[in-house]
Amino acid sequence: MRLTVNGIERELSTRPLDTLLNALREELGITSPKAGCQQGGCGACTVLIDGEPRRSCLTPLVAVDGATVTTVEALGEPGNLSPVQAAFYEQYGLQCGFCTPGFVLATTAMLERNANPSREQILEELVGHVCRCTGYVKIVAAVEAAARGDVSEAALEAGATGPSRREPEVLVPGSPA
């Protein structure tokens, strides 16, 4: 099986009927897709296959022979977040973080298709993603902020290390800090 994962072409030895999730995690050590349920029900294992969000736990490796697979590791990295990543970070669209890679990828793909989704469209498109921590309010706020392009410089650069590292800012003016 040959596939391009996060921009690098790979020859995989995982068996063709094993899941893409297993191949990514166990053979390639790409651990952002999570094994939340391994039966399609939670969205934690979501990856982009040729740009479309898919459940890697439902996908046999044979189905992605020759395909391009993108995980959240390739969207951006600490210090250089993608706008969607930065919005989830800045708007608190996450708590434990286990569902976050799936949400970030599905949101990224949705905004590619439709830069201006309505609230209903956001809910409909993300309905397959389960988050047990946030209650979704902040997640929807993060998606809306990303769609508006309402993402701060500081958030885009969050997580940078080294001399240019910015101190985290207190984001609400007038707070007692």
Place this chain on the structure above:
Amino acid sequence: MTNLTNVLVPTSADDAAAAFGDGSGVTVVAGGTIVMPDIKLGRLCPERTLYLGRAGLDRIERSGGMCRIGAATPVSALVDGAPEPLATFAAHVGDREVRGQATIGGNLCAPATATFSRGDLQAPLLTLDARIRSAGSTGERTDSIEDFLAAGPDGRLVLEIEVDEPKRAASASVRRPHAHAYTILAVAAAETAAGIRVAIAGAGPRAVRATSVEQALADGASPEDAGQKALDDVDPQDDAIASGNYRRQVLPALVTRALGDLS
């Protein structure tokens, strides 16, 4: 014992039929949305697998009042590409990711579980008088959807599904307002050259035609009166998704609503 390496990947319908043979010892994987978890949990131990994704069975053709749908067509492609009420039912399957991967053939052949039914697309296919072209031990053959569902998919490889373009179509359903709701109960109705057909999903292990409702309509009954007949056709049971009692209460109203929309 499970063999995850022995996977056949035919690149044409003929190759697929040849690889399938009489189907013995072969597990078909189309979208894999049902098969893959079963393998992972050890509920299914395939020795030889036929992967359908590259057999060119993913096309929809509409012409001459007819629509031909390859068995491996993803459910998402039906949402914009198939006639009603199939398109609406397709839009209600699972979620965006699942629809992109799940196929119509897999839905038609989905085994019912002990706790709930699967295969929501069977109901609209019943109303559209679908013909199922399949390969197997006796070679290729075409069955009416009712015969196909009655016999079950064992030993058959579905290649193509052909439906009539309806004159009119409608549907009504109760779904749960959160992720991954299998339909609790759904009613499809359509008028084709074969007349008005009504089918019910979610009231048994697989979808069924509501022939008593159809007969009442033919006898001139109103949507309300015809709706009452639905309980002659099915006997809804309790399952993991809803109680039989709830379904019995709701079903006549759903049928009435669908029939009202049809006219």
Place this chain on the structure above:
Amino acid sequence: MKAVGARLPRYDGVGHVTGRTRFVDDVRIPGTLWAKALRSPHPHAGIKRLDTSKAEKHPGVHAVITHKDVPRNVYGHLEALGVPADEPLLADDDVRYKGQPIAVVAAEDEATALEAVELIEVEFEEREPVFDIRKAYDADAKPFHQWGPAFPHFGPYASRRIRKGDVDDAFERADVIVQGVYRPQAIEQLPIEPQVGLSVPEPDGRLTIYSCTQAMYFSMGVVAAHLEWPLNKLKFVGGTVGGGFGGKVDTATETITALLALKANRPVKWRWTREEEFLCSSTRAPWHMELADAVTSDGWLLGRKMITLHDAGAYTRFSSYGVTKHSFHHTGAYTIPNLRFDGYVIYTNRSPTSAMRGFGVTSVSYAVEIHMNRIAETLGIDPLELRLKNANRIGDLTANRVRLSDPSTVPVVLAAADRIGYELGAEFKQMTSEPRSGDLLPDHLLTSVARDGGAETDGRGA
């Protein structure tokens, strides 16, 4: 005060959005084996025979453990509080809930481990299961637990008891008695990260255990107790939890991976499936609560009698602790001077129950609040005004003898009324939490407020 009121970035947020956060399942140690368990298919059965020899010989299998491999198999979550142990790590001569682990295999990969589990031979003698707490408490019920139908270790009692004031007198004086039975059912906590643990034998003889537990030091103690090891030979790595909600308080995977890792001398990971999470992990308990309130026709709560049955499932775990918290809250946010409460921990053949958000308290809040509405309906008075009238106030004494200094019932009810546009009578709108006086200090509340008297509980332990 740098943090209060400020919008501080999450310290772990960047890791989460970039996929860099390392959860237990993401830890990669070369040579890691995968564990799978043989679990009981029956809710209640004797084990007549258990033979793991075929599984041990299966290619790719490195270790199989049963109860015989556990230095100290039976442990109790509340031993530190003097409650004896009752739960085996791996089933010995019987199984008491469906999904109870009997043997666990470590193999090269999950599929091989699953195959080996199928090769374990076990002979059961099925027994009648008990699922309903109320029926389990019937006089003619046949208890399966060595302690009988109910946990007997509430100090000298078989129930968590609260006795306050003179309940019989309150019921004598009541204009109306309002009764209700409330039965909330089990709930699975359902974190998106399933239970997972990874134990790594180190060259220095210690064990490193990667754990998703919500209770690190507690889990360390549990593992050390089962292994009969000193704590300093265990290194726990935790703190990154993919959701717990109480479901990761009990120690689920750590001890078993530790034993397998020691036996195989390889790192061992055990990751539960979603099915295991639903069927075998602890849930919030079902409860059966019976309330009777002595009330006056103008809406004073004079007294309450309450019996609670808490479903422990097959073993005790933290149940008695949950019932104790429950008992402390059985008057809700209201002051009731005369109380008689008995809370029983009942054993059934369900998977053991445990913590979930507000352990023991959510159930009683649910019952109390519905009961308040029922009282208001019975008396034909406003349900919010009933609450305000009986609300906790500064200086009131709770069921467990806490003198309240900052109760919040009144402001909370007023704020809720305001938000939903609910009209309250003028005297209620003005209400505060200030100490009782005048109309709000009727005779029957004097003992509950004025002196530290009248209340008696049987201690605060488990």
